[in-house]
Structures are given as structure tokens and as C-alpha cells.
């Protein structure tokens with residue numbers, strides 16, 4: 790069963806031909822682009838990053854984890870993380 794979700798866009802090719810494609814182990818809705826085949830989860834940038842997640846990110850930054858690793862651990866987007874870090878240190 791596939792159906793077009795309408796509002797979403799592919800992060801790779803920006804097509805709106807997006808179908809639901811099951812869920813991740815964590816229960817997050819997964820999507821797939823019918824045009825280029827890219828699979829992705831619901832855009833984390835649309836969800837507010839809550840306080841406990843910010844605290845976790847602060848800790849990970851102190852541990853000098855790479856930004857890519859932090860995005861994998863916390864599920865935030867790299868763009869958001871970059872914005873957050875810039876805001877914090879400048």
C-alpha cells in the first residue's frame with residue numbers, strides 16, 4: 790500500500806512524489822521518494838528541539854563528537870545543528 794503524502798518533499802531531488810515506507814526501529818515514520826529512491830525520515834527541522842535534547846547536544850559537543858555523529862545520535866538535522874552551534878558560540 791502506497792499513497793502520496795502531498796506535503797513532503799524529497800531532501801535530495803525536492804520531488805513531492807513521496808510515499809510512506811514503514812517505520813524505523815525507533816518508531817519514526819520513514820518515507821521514500823518515488824523519483825530518485827531516496828529514503829528518509831520525517832524532517833527533524835519541523836519538530837521543535839526540546840530542552841533535554843539540547844542538553845544532550847551540549848554534552849556531546851563538549852565530548853568533541855563530530856557534528857555528523859551528533860546528528861546520528863540525536864536525530865537533529867545537520868543544518869539545525871550548525872545553526873545551533875553558531876548561535877551558541879558567536
Ligand SMILES: [Zn+2]
Nearest residue numbers: 799802822825
Ligand atoms: Zn528524490
